[in-house]
Amino acid sequence: MSNCDRQVIKSSVSVPCIVIDSLEKWFPPTYSGWRAFLQPFTAPSSPALRGISLEVAEGEAVALLGANGAGKTTLLRVLATLLLPTRGSAHVDGHDAVSNPAAVRRRIGYHAGRDLGFYSRLTGRQNLRFFGRLNHLSDATIEERTRVLGERFQLSEALDRQTRSLSSGTIQRLSLLRALLHQPKVLLLDEPTRSLDPIAALEFRRFLKTEVLAGHGTSLLFASHSLPEIELLADRVAILQEGALIAFDTPTRLRAKVGASSLEQVFFRLTGRPIPPDVEAHPA
Amino acid sequence: MMRTLRDLFLFFQRDLRIAGTYRSPFILEAIEALFGAAMFYYVARFVDSPELRQALPQGNTYFAYSLVGFVFFDYLNAALDSFDRSLLEARDTGTLEPLLVTQVSLPVILAGSAVYPFAATTLRIAVYLGWGAILFHFPLGRANWIGVIAVLLATLLAFSGLGVLSAAYLLLFKRGNPAKWFLL
Numbered sequence: 001m002s003n004c005d006r007q008v009i010k011s012s013v014s015v016p017c018i019v020i021d022s023l024e025k026w027f028p029p030t031y032s033g034w035r036a037f038l039q040p041f042t043a044p045s046s047p048a049l050r051g052i053s054l055e056v057a058e059g060e061a062v063a064l065l066g067a068n069g070a071g072k073t074t075l076l077r078v079l080a081t082l083l084l085p086t087r088g089s090a091h092v093d094g095h096d097a098v099s100n101p102a103a104v105r106r107r108i109g110y111h112a113g114r115d116l117g118f119y120s121r122l123t124g125r126q127n128l129r130f131f132g133r134l135n136h137l138s139d140a141t142i143e144e145r146t147r148v149l150g151e152r153f154q155l156s157e158a159l160d161r162q163t164r165s166l167s168s169g170t171i172q173r174l175s176l177l178r179a180l181l182h183q184p185k186v187l188l189l190d191e192p193t194r195s196l197d198p199i200a201a202l203e204f205r206r207f208l209k210t211e212v213l214a215g216h217g218t219s220l221l222f223a224s225h226s227l228p229e230i231e232l233l234a235d236r237v238a239i240l241q242e243g244a245l246i247a248f249d250t251p252t253r254l255r256a257k258v259g260a261s262s263l264e265q266v267f268f269r270l271t272g273r274p275i276p277p278d279v280e281a282h283p284a
Numbered sequence: 285m286m287r288t289l290r291d292l293f294l295f296f297q298r299d300l301r302i303a304g305t306y307r308s309p310f311i312l313e314a315i316e317a318l319f320g321a322a323m324f325y326y327v328a329r330f331v332d333s334p335e336l337r338q339a340l341p342q343g344n345t346y347f348a349y350s351l352v353g354f355v356f357f358d359y360l361n362a363a364l365d366s367f368d369r370s371l372l373e374a375r376d377t378g379t380l381e382p383l384l385v386t387q388v389s390l391p392v393i394l395a396g397s398a399v400y401p402f403a404a405t406t407l408r409i410a411v412y413l414g415w416g417a418i419l420f421h422f423p424l425g426r427a428n429w430i431g432v433i434a435v436l437l438a439t440l441l442a443f444s445g446l447g448v449l450s451a452a453y454l455l456l457f458k459r460g461n462p463a464k465w466f467l468l
Contacts, residue, residue, distance in 0.1 A: 040456045080385050102387065110385045117378035119298065121305040133294050134386035136287070162305070178382065 017186055017219040018056035018079065023088035025049040025074050025243075044086060048074040050243040051088070056186075059217040061208075063230040065267060066240035072223035073113060075240075076188045079221065080110040092186055109179035113190035113223070117175075120164035124155065124174050127163060128181060135182040142181065149177045152207060154200070168195045176204065180212065187212065189222040193229060205232050227263045237263070241271050291388050295396025296403065303400070313404075314411050321415040321422075324350050348423055351416050355409050359436055362398075362405040363443035364464050367451040370397030394451060402440065 026044030049071045056062045064072040077083045078090050081101035089096060095103035118127045125146060132142035150156045153173045158166055163174065172195040179187060192208075193201035209232065212218045224230055230237060231251060239247040239254075247254060247270050251263055260266045268275040328347035340349050374380035374397070383393055416422030446463040453462055 037457065080381075082381055082384055102389065105385055105387055108385065110382075112378075112381055114378075117380070117382040119302060119379060120377065121302050122298070126301060130294060130298050131382060131386060134291065134383070134388045136387055175382075 015058050016055040017058045017060075017093055018054075018221060019089075019091040020052055020054050020075070020079075021089045021091075023049050023052045023075070023078065023090055024086045025071075025078060025083060026086045047243050049078070049085070052240075052243075052245045053088075054238055054245060054248055056219050056221055058219055059213060060235045061213055061220040061222070061233050063234035063237045064221065064223040064240060065225075065227075065230060065237055065263075066223075067271070069242075070240040071243040072240055073190055074243075076110070076190050076221065076223060079104075080108060080188055081105055107185045109182065109184035109187045111175050111179040111187075111189045111192055113194060118163040118171065121162055123162055124159040124166070127174070128159075128178055131178050132181050137182055145181050145183075146177070149180060153177055153204070169197060169200065172196055173200065173204075183216065183218075185218060187218055187220045187222070189220065191223055191225065193224070193226060201226075201229070205229055209233055227267075231263060239267065239270055246270055288392055291392050292396045292399055295393075296399040299397075299400030303404075310407075313408055317408060317411040318415050318419075320354075321351065321412050321420060324354065325416070325420040347416070347420060351412065351422060354412070355436075356439065358405055358409055359439050360443050362401050363440050364447050364450060364461065366398040366401040367394055367444070367447040368454045368461055370394070370401075371451050371454055394448065398444070398447070 025048045027046045027048055028039055028042040028044050029046055031039050031042075052071070052075065054062070064075060066072050074083065078085050079092060079097060081097050081104050084098060089098070091097065092104045093107045095107070097104050118124070119130070122130070128146050129139070129142055132145075133139075137145075146159065147156075150159050153176065155170065155173055155177065158170050158174070163171060166174070172193075176189070176192060179189065187208075193204055196204060208220065213220060213233070220233070222233070234251065236248060236250050237254060238245055247257075247266075249257070251266075254263070254266045254270075255261065258266055258269045260269060262279075264279050265275065267273075268279060325347050328345065328350055332346050336346055337344075340346065371380070371394070374383060384390070388396075413422060413424060417424040450461045450463045453460065
């Protein structure tokens with residue numbers, strides 16, 4: 001039995017941990033000048049998500065793949081209870097993101113792709129302690145998890161420096177550590193390895209695969225533009241285009257469906273974009 | 285209840301730690317208060333007249349009157365300013381979203397962000413009054429302290445509501461503090 005077959009069986013018998021049903025998100029148009037005063041009262045007219053339905057099983061990793069503006073970040077922000085959907089519903093571990101956001105927040109770890117958000121004049125450790133306590137972790141747990149994950153992410157030295165003196169890659173690792181600190185049941189990661197160097201990115205992916213997904217049975221929904229990352233981590237891939245879900249399956253099945261040899265070819269074929277010659281020449 | 289108080293303390297501790305990373309913030313504030321109290325004293329001496337004394341509550345000097353007015357104004361300013369300023373800072377530094385996905389509710393985040401500014405205002409006012417009493421004969425001993433605390437608490441509570449409205453306005457319109465435009 002191949003790895004993918006095993007994953008399909010796993011997801012078909014597991015309880016869904018994330019359930020998204022006919023989710024729509026529309027934003028109001030952006031105005032400037034005096035018309036900006038009208039913006040909060042203007043009817044939303046710009047679709048970011050259009051009727052998305054998908055499920056993520058317990059312990060399953062699902063990748064969101066799409067061009068810029070396809071709706072990946074918006075979908076993650078709705079699940080993180082940062083945005084209200086216009087229509088449809090999103091449930092995390094049985095809790096509705098709109099009617100019971102506190103219960104959803106107890107179960108998620110969220111890493112934003114931008115605005116990583118640390119207090120620049122506090123050290124990494126002080127920042128983590130603050131956010132850990134806001135998640136109602138005990139000091140002993142915070143210290144222990146910070147030590148273990150800090151060593152794992154090679155952050156031990158950086159933890160005691162003010163975050164304004166850290167590189168963007170180090171801040172990114174700190175943000176990932178914060179998302180994992182309270183051992184959430186569901187991880188929502190937006191471009192988790194964007195600013196990481198190749199070695200740090202590889203190590204983080206391995207850590208996610210072996211310890212977070214396999215070790216703790218955490219469900220993972222992540223957006224990424226890195227196809228090797230998706231190949232390594234994702235049990236299934238959701239391809240988004242202009243806010244709509246155009247495909248959702250295992251990488252193997254997606255390749256088989258369109259007769260492609262790589263995810264890159266799958267993406268180009270399903271989104272109807274002209275395939276560059278070097279991608280087309282990839283041996284099937 | 286205990287958890288809410290603990291969460292509020294976490295925000296206070298955070299802001300105190302951040303303030304502590306700046307060079308001599310408290311010393312500079314104490315010096316600023318000294319200059320402020322001296323300014324009130326000399327302006328009061330400049331405008332002092334028998335007619336003015338008659339217009340003031342009995343036994344008061346214009347200096348005492350203006351310093352008490354300043355205390356009230358400073359609290360008013362803190363109540364109107366703290367909520368939207370903390371939101372604006374959190375939005376600009378990108379810490380708003382990580383805060384919003386923690387297990388602390390938005391009211392606690394808002395209230396917590398105002399605890400340190402209120403405490404700092406109280407400390408600044410205490411220093412102002414201290415300088416006034418030590419150097420310029422401000423009649424601290426004649427104050428009705430229970431009345432002072434009651435009025436200041438009522439001021440904070442009343443104007444904090446407007447501060448929260450300002451924060452809501454800021455979230456909608458991104459800039460501006462309409463409560464401040466009308467009241468200050």
